[in-house]
Amino acid sequence: MVVVYAILLILGLLIVAALLIAVLLPNSYLVEKSIIIAKPVADVMGKVADLNFYAKWNPWQKTEPDSLQEITGTPKSAGHRYHWKGKKIGEGSLTLRDIDAKHVHFDLEFLKPWRASASDNWVFEEWGNGETKITWQNNGDLPYPIGRLMGLMINKTLQKQFEQGLLNLKSLCEKQHFA
Template identity: 35%
Template sequence: MKLARTILLSLLGFLLLIFIVALFFPKTYTVQRSLVIKQPAEKLYKEISDYNDFKDWNPWSQSDSTTKKTVEGQPSHSGHKYSWEGQKTGKGFMIITETKSPTMVHSRLITTTPMESESEVDFIIEPVEGGTKVTWKNQGNLDYPFGRYFGFMVKDMLEKDFDKGLENLKNYAEKH
Protein backbone atom coordinates (compact mmCIF):
# COMPACT_ATOMS: atom_id res chain seq x y z
CA MET A 1 0.00 0.00 0.00
CA LYS A 2 2.84 2.34 0.85
CA LEU A 3 4.52 1.62 -2.52
CA ALA A 4 1.30 2.43 -4.42
CA ARG A 5 0.96 5.68 -2.50
CA THR A 6 4.58 6.62 -3.24
CA ILE A 7 4.12 5.89 -6.95
CA LEU A 8 0.88 7.90 -7.08
CA LEU A 9 2.41 10.88 -5.28
CA SER A 10 5.46 10.73 -7.55
CA LEU A 11 3.25 10.76 -10.66
CA LEU A 12 1.20 13.65 -9.33
CA GLY A 13 4.38 15.55 -8.47
CA PHE A 14 5.77 14.93 -11.94
CA LEU A 15 2.55 16.14 -13.62
CA LEU A 16 2.46 19.19 -11.39
CA LEU A 17 6.06 19.94 -12.33
CA ILE A 18 5.20 19.71 -16.06
CA PHE A 19 2.35 22.21 -15.62
CA ILE A 20 4.34 24.60 -13.43
CA VAL A 21 7.42 24.65 -15.68
CA ALA A 22 5.22 25.29 -18.75
CA LEU A 23 4.01 28.51 -17.12
CA PHE A 24 7.50 29.96 -17.62
CA PHE A 25 7.85 29.00 -21.29
CA PRO A 26 6.92 31.42 -24.11
CA LYS A 27 3.23 31.64 -25.05
CA THR A 28 4.01 32.51 -28.67
CA TYR A 29 6.64 31.82 -31.30
CA THR A 30 7.98 33.78 -34.24
CA VAL A 31 10.16 32.42 -37.01
CA GLN A 32 11.59 34.69 -39.67
CA ARG A 33 14.08 34.05 -42.46
CA SER A 34 15.21 36.26 -45.37
CA LEU A 35 17.03 35.89 -48.67
CA VAL A 36 18.02 38.37 -51.37
CA ILE A 37 16.97 37.10 -54.80
CA LYS A 38 18.16 38.64 -58.07
CA GLN A 39 14.66 39.07 -59.46
CA PRO A 40 12.29 42.06 -59.52
CA ALA A 41 9.83 42.47 -56.63
CA GLU A 42 6.85 42.22 -59.01
CA LYS A 43 7.94 38.77 -60.24
CA LEU A 44 8.55 37.46 -56.72
CA TYR A 45 5.22 38.87 -55.54
CA LYS A 46 3.49 36.90 -58.31
CA GLU A 47 5.30 33.66 -57.39
CA ILE A 48 4.41 34.07 -53.70
CA SER A 49 0.81 35.31 -54.02
CA ASP A 50 -0.25 32.63 -56.55
CA TYR A 51 -0.64 29.29 -54.80
CA ASN A 52 -0.47 27.57 -58.20
CA ASP A 53 3.21 28.54 -58.08
CA PHE A 54 3.64 28.20 -54.29
CA LYS A 55 2.73 24.51 -54.43
CA ASP A 56 5.75 23.99 -56.72
CA TRP A 57 8.42 25.67 -54.59
CA ASN A 58 7.38 25.32 -50.95
CA PRO A 59 9.65 22.84 -49.12
CA TRP A 60 6.88 20.58 -47.82
CA SER A 61 5.52 19.69 -51.26
CA GLN A 62 8.88 18.20 -52.14
CA SER A 63 9.16 16.19 -48.94
CA ASP A 64 5.98 14.13 -49.45
CA SER A 65 5.09 12.74 -52.88
CA THR A 66 1.74 11.49 -51.52
CA THR A 67 0.51 15.03 -50.87
CA LYS A 68 -2.72 15.97 -52.66
CA LYS A 69 -2.77 19.72 -53.33
CA THR A 70 -5.76 21.90 -54.16
CA VAL A 71 -5.75 25.57 -55.13
CA GLU A 72 -8.92 27.68 -55.07
CA GLY A 73 -9.82 31.31 -55.67
CA GLN A 74 -8.23 34.16 -57.54
CA PRO A 75 -4.44 34.46 -57.19
CA SER A 76 -3.11 37.51 -55.35
CA HIS A 77 -6.48 38.22 -53.71
CA SER A 78 -8.02 37.59 -50.31
CA GLY A 79 -9.63 34.16 -50.24
CA HIS A 80 -7.04 32.51 -52.50
CA LYS A 81 -6.54 29.14 -50.81
CA TYR A 82 -3.99 26.32 -50.88
CA SER A 83 -5.03 23.03 -49.25
CA TRP A 84 -2.98 19.89 -48.80
CA GLU A 85 -3.25 16.38 -47.42
CA GLY A 86 -0.37 13.91 -47.26
CA GLN A 87 1.12 11.13 -45.18
CA LYS A 88 4.12 13.20 -44.01
CA THR A 89 2.74 16.71 -44.46
CA GLY A 90 -0.55 16.10 -42.70
CA LYS A 91 -3.64 18.09 -43.57
CA GLY A 92 -4.31 21.80 -43.60
CA PHE A 93 -4.73 24.95 -45.63
CA MET A 94 -3.33 28.42 -46.11
CA ILE A 95 -5.58 31.29 -47.18
CA ILE A 96 -4.56 34.78 -48.24
CA THR A 97 -6.18 37.43 -46.05
CA GLU A 98 -4.39 40.56 -47.29
CA THR A 99 -2.04 41.61 -50.08
CA LYS A 100 -0.23 44.76 -51.04
CA SER A 101 1.33 44.46 -54.50
CA PRO A 102 4.28 44.07 -54.85
CA THR A 103 5.43 44.29 -51.22
CA MET A 104 3.39 41.98 -48.95
CA VAL A 105 1.29 38.83 -48.77
CA HIS A 106 -0.42 37.93 -45.47
CA SER A 107 -2.05 34.53 -44.95
CA ARG A 108 -3.65 32.47 -42.24
CA LEU A 109 -2.25 28.94 -41.87
CA ILE A 110 -4.40 26.23 -40.32
CA THR A 111 -3.32 22.62 -39.84
CA THR A 112 -5.66 19.90 -38.66
CA THR A 113 -3.31 16.88 -38.65
CA PRO A 114 -0.97 15.66 -37.31
CA MET A 115 -1.90 18.36 -34.80
CA GLU A 116 -4.23 21.32 -34.80
CA SER A 117 -2.68 24.76 -35.04
CA GLU A 118 -3.28 28.24 -36.38
CA SER A 119 -0.68 30.81 -37.27
CA GLU A 120 -0.08 33.93 -39.32
CA VAL A 121 2.25 33.90 -42.33
CA ASP A 122 3.79 36.99 -43.88
CA PHE A 123 5.93 37.43 -46.95
CA ILE A 124 7.57 40.85 -47.05
CA ILE A 125 9.08 41.75 -50.43
CA GLU A 126 11.40 44.74 -50.63
CA PRO A 127 13.78 45.93 -53.35
CA VAL A 128 17.39 46.16 -52.14
CA GLU A 129 20.72 46.66 -53.82
CA GLY A 130 21.44 43.54 -55.85
CA GLY A 131 17.85 42.26 -56.06
CA THR A 132 14.84 41.82 -53.85
CA LYS A 133 14.84 40.79 -50.20
CA VAL A 134 12.11 38.27 -49.40
CA THR A 135 11.31 37.74 -45.72
CA TRP A 136 9.18 34.75 -44.74
CA LYS A 137 7.67 35.05 -41.28
CA ASN A 138 5.41 32.75 -39.26
CA GLN A 139 4.01 33.48 -35.82
CA GLY A 140 1.50 31.78 -33.62
CA ASN A 141 0.37 30.86 -30.14
CA LEU A 142 1.62 27.88 -28.16
CA ASP A 143 -1.07 26.00 -26.25
CA TYR A 144 -0.64 25.43 -22.53
CA PRO A 145 0.99 23.28 -21.34
CA PHE A 146 2.31 20.85 -23.97
CA GLY A 147 2.41 23.23 -26.93
CA ARG A 148 4.84 25.40 -25.00
CA TYR A 149 7.29 22.50 -24.81
CA PHE A 150 6.94 22.06 -28.58
CA GLY A 151 7.76 25.73 -29.07
CA PHE A 152 11.45 25.02 -28.57
CA MET A 153 11.49 22.62 -31.53
CA VAL A 154 9.23 24.56 -33.89
CA LYS A 155 11.73 27.37 -34.37
CA ASP A 156 14.56 25.06 -35.44
CA MET A 157 12.30 23.04 -37.73
CA LEU A 158 10.74 26.05 -39.43
CA GLU A 159 14.00 27.93 -39.87
CA LYS A 160 15.44 25.02 -41.86
CA ASP A 161 12.25 24.69 -43.90
CA PHE A 162 12.07 28.44 -44.58
CA ASP A 163 15.72 28.53 -45.69
CA LYS A 164 15.07 25.64 -48.07
CA GLY A 165 11.83 27.22 -49.28
CA LEU A 166 13.48 30.56 -50.01
CA GLU A 167 16.22 28.78 -51.97
CA ASN A 168 13.49 26.89 -53.85
CA LEU A 169 11.72 30.20 -54.57
CA LYS A 170 14.97 31.67 -55.89
CA ASN A 171 15.55 28.69 -58.20
CA TYR A 172 11.90 28.63 -59.29
CA ALA A 173 11.80 32.37 -60.05
CA GLU A 174 15.00 32.17 -62.07
CA LYS A 175 13.62 29.34 -64.24
CA HIS A 176 10.15 30.80 -64.87
Protein backbone atom coordinates in the same frame (compact mmCIF):
# COMPACT_ATOMS: atom_id res chain seq x y z
CA MET B 1 3.14 -1.82 -3.38
CA VAL B 2 5.64 0.81 -2.21
CA VAL B 3 7.29 0.71 -5.64
CA VAL B 4 3.97 1.46 -7.36
CA TYR B 5 3.37 4.45 -5.06
CA ALA B 6 6.91 5.69 -5.67
CA ILE B 7 6.45 5.44 -9.44
CA LEU B 8 3.09 7.24 -9.24
CA LEU B 9 4.61 9.94 -7.04
CA ILE B 10 7.52 10.49 -9.44
CA LEU B 11 5.14 10.55 -12.41
CA GLY B 12 2.90 13.05 -10.62
CA LEU B 13 5.86 15.28 -9.77
CA LEU B 14 7.06 15.18 -13.40
CA ILE B 15 3.60 16.21 -14.63
CA VAL B 16 3.40 19.05 -12.10
CA ALA B 17 6.92 20.18 -13.08
CA ALA B 18 5.99 20.17 -16.79
CA LEU B 19 2.85 22.20 -16.05
CA LEU B 20 4.83 24.72 -14.00
CA ILE B 21 7.50 25.04 -16.68
CA ALA B 22 4.78 25.57 -19.32
CA VAL B 23 3.39 28.50 -17.30
CA LEU B 24 6.76 30.25 -17.62
CA LEU B 25 7.11 29.68 -21.37
CA PRO B 26 5.92 32.19 -24.03
CA ASN B 27 2.30 31.95 -25.17
CA SER B 28 3.19 32.82 -28.80
CA TYR B 29 6.01 32.39 -31.30
CA LEU B 30 7.55 34.28 -34.22
CA VAL B 31 9.88 32.68 -36.75
CA GLU B 32 11.54 34.82 -39.44
CA LYS B 33 13.98 34.02 -42.23
CA SER B 34 15.26 36.15 -45.16
CA ILE B 35 17.06 35.63 -48.46
CA ILE B 36 18.15 37.75 -51.44
CA ILE B 37 16.75 36.70 -54.84
CA ALA B 38 18.21 38.05 -58.08
CA LYS B 39 14.84 39.04 -59.54
CA PRO B 40 12.63 42.15 -59.18
CA VAL B 41 10.07 42.38 -56.36
CA ALA B 42 7.07 41.91 -58.67
CA ASP B 43 8.46 38.66 -60.07
CA VAL B 44 9.31 37.16 -56.68
CA MET B 45 6.07 38.34 -55.10
CA GLY B 46 4.15 36.73 -57.96
CA LYS B 47 5.61 33.33 -57.11
CA VAL B 48 4.52 33.65 -53.48
CA ALA B 49 1.06 35.17 -54.06
CA ASP B 50 0.14 32.62 -56.76
CA LEU B 51 -0.40 29.38 -54.86
CA ASN B 52 -0.17 27.39 -58.11
CA PHE B 53 3.60 27.71 -57.57
CA TYR B 54 3.51 26.79 -53.86
CA ALA B 55 3.99 23.03 -54.34
CA LYS B 56 7.07 23.73 -56.47
CA TRP B 57 9.03 25.40 -53.68
CA ASN B 58 7.50 24.73 -50.25
CA PRO B 59 9.67 22.36 -48.20
CA TRP B 60 6.81 20.25 -46.84
CA GLN B 61 5.47 19.14 -50.21
CA LYS B 62 8.74 17.37 -51.00
CA THR B 63 8.22 15.24 -47.87
CA GLU B 64 5.07 13.76 -49.41
CA PRO B 65 4.88 14.56 -53.13
CA ASP B 66 1.80 12.36 -53.65
CA SER B 67 -0.34 14.17 -51.08
CA LEU B 68 -3.63 15.65 -52.21
CA GLN B 69 -3.53 19.33 -53.18
CA GLU B 70 -6.38 21.63 -54.12
CA ILE B 71 -5.96 25.24 -55.22
CA THR B 72 -8.99 27.51 -55.40
CA GLY B 73 -9.67 31.19 -55.94
CA THR B 74 -7.99 33.81 -58.07
CA PRO B 75 -4.17 33.95 -57.84
CA LYS B 76 -2.75 37.04 -56.13
CA SER B 77 -6.17 37.89 -54.66
CA ALA B 78 -7.72 37.61 -51.21
CA GLY B 79 -9.36 34.22 -50.79
CA HIS B 80 -6.87 32.36 -53.03
CA ARG B 81 -6.43 29.05 -51.16
CA TYR B 82 -4.12 26.03 -51.10
CA HIS B 83 -5.46 22.95 -49.30
CA TRP B 84 -3.31 19.86 -48.62
CA LYS B 85 -3.96 16.43 -47.17
CA GLY B 86 -1.45 13.65 -46.62
CA LYS B 87 -0.43 10.89 -44.24
CA LYS B 88 2.93 12.49 -43.36
CA ILE B 89 2.15 16.20 -43.73
CA GLY B 90 -1.33 16.11 -42.22
CA GLU B 91 -4.13 18.35 -43.44
CA GLY B 92 -4.52 22.09 -43.60
CA SER B 93 -4.90 25.17 -45.73
CA LEU B 94 -3.11 28.39 -46.60
CA THR B 95 -5.41 31.27 -47.59
CA LEU B 96 -4.28 34.61 -48.97
CA ARG B 97 -5.73 37.25 -46.64
CA ASP B 98 -4.23 40.49 -47.98
CA ILE B 99 -1.71 41.73 -50.53
CA ASP B 100 -0.15 45.12 -51.26
CA ALA B 101 2.94 46.36 -53.12
CA LYS B 102 5.42 45.05 -50.50
CA HIS B 103 3.55 42.43 -48.44
CA VAL B 104 1.58 39.21 -48.77
CA HIS B 105 -0.38 37.96 -45.74
CA PHE B 106 -1.75 34.43 -45.41
CA ASP B 107 -3.90 32.65 -42.83
CA LEU B 108 -2.53 29.20 -42.09
CA GLU B 109 -4.86 26.57 -40.63
CA PHE B 110 -3.82 23.08 -39.58
CA LEU B 111 -6.57 20.47 -39.24
CA LYS B 112 -4.56 17.26 -38.72
CA PRO B 113 -2.69 15.87 -36.86
CA TRP B 114 -3.95 18.63 -34.51
CA ARG B 115 -5.89 21.85 -34.91
CA ALA B 116 -3.90 25.08 -34.89
CA SER B 117 -3.76 28.37 -36.73
CA ALA B 118 -1.00 30.84 -37.55
CA SER B 119 -0.21 33.87 -39.70
CA ASP B 120 2.23 33.57 -42.59
CA ASN B 121 3.55 36.98 -43.62
CA TRP B 122 5.92 37.93 -46.42
CA VAL B 123 7.84 41.20 -46.80
CA PHE B 124 9.45 42.16 -50.14
CA GLU B 125 12.13 44.87 -50.39
CA GLU B 126 14.00 46.19 -53.41
CA TRP B 127 17.63 45.29 -52.82
CA GLY B 128 19.65 47.06 -55.53
CA ASN B 129 20.35 45.89 -59.08
CA GLY B 130 16.89 44.40 -59.57
CA GLU B 131 17.23 42.06 -56.60
CA THR B 132 14.69 41.38 -53.88
CA LYS B 133 15.15 40.80 -50.18
CA ILE B 134 12.32 38.54 -49.12
CA THR B 135 11.46 37.88 -45.47
CA TRP B 136 9.19 35.00 -44.49
CA GLN B 137 7.53 35.38 -41.08
CA ASN B 138 5.29 32.94 -39.26
CA ASN B 139 3.63 33.61 -35.94
CA GLY B 140 0.95 32.03 -33.83
CA ASP B 141 -0.32 31.26 -30.37
CA LEU B 142 1.04 28.49 -28.16
CA PRO B 143 -1.82 27.20 -26.00
CA TYR B 144 -1.14 26.00 -22.46
CA PRO B 145 0.36 23.52 -21.69
CA ILE B 146 1.25 21.31 -24.69
CA GLY B 147 1.60 24.15 -27.22
CA ARG B 148 4.01 26.02 -24.98
CA LEU B 149 6.13 22.92 -24.41
CA MET B 150 6.16 22.23 -28.16
CA GLY B 151 7.15 25.85 -28.73
CA LEU B 152 10.60 24.92 -27.48
CA MET B 153 11.12 23.01 -30.74
CA ILE B 154 9.11 25.14 -33.17
CA ASN B 155 11.72 27.84 -33.75
CA LYS B 156 14.57 25.47 -34.55
CA THR B 157 12.40 23.22 -36.75
CA LEU B 158 10.76 26.06 -38.69
CA GLN B 159 14.06 27.92 -39.19
CA LYS B 160 15.46 24.91 -41.09
CA GLN B 161 12.25 24.43 -43.08
CA PHE B 162 12.02 28.14 -43.95
CA GLU B 163 15.64 28.18 -45.05
CA GLN B 164 15.01 25.23 -47.38
CA GLY B 165 11.79 26.78 -48.69
CA LEU B 166 13.50 30.09 -49.43
CA LEU B 167 16.36 28.32 -51.21
CA ASN B 168 13.78 26.39 -53.28
CA LEU B 169 11.96 29.66 -54.08
CA LYS B 170 15.23 31.36 -55.03
CA SER B 171 16.09 28.50 -57.38
CA LEU B 172 12.62 28.58 -58.96
CA CYS B 173 12.70 32.36 -59.46
CA GLU B 174 16.26 32.68 -60.73
CA LYS B 175 16.10 29.77 -63.19
CA GLN B 176 12.83 30.85 -64.75
CA HIS B 177 12.41 33.53 -67.40
CA PHE B 178 9.52 35.84 -66.58
CA ALA B 179 7.22 37.18 -69.25
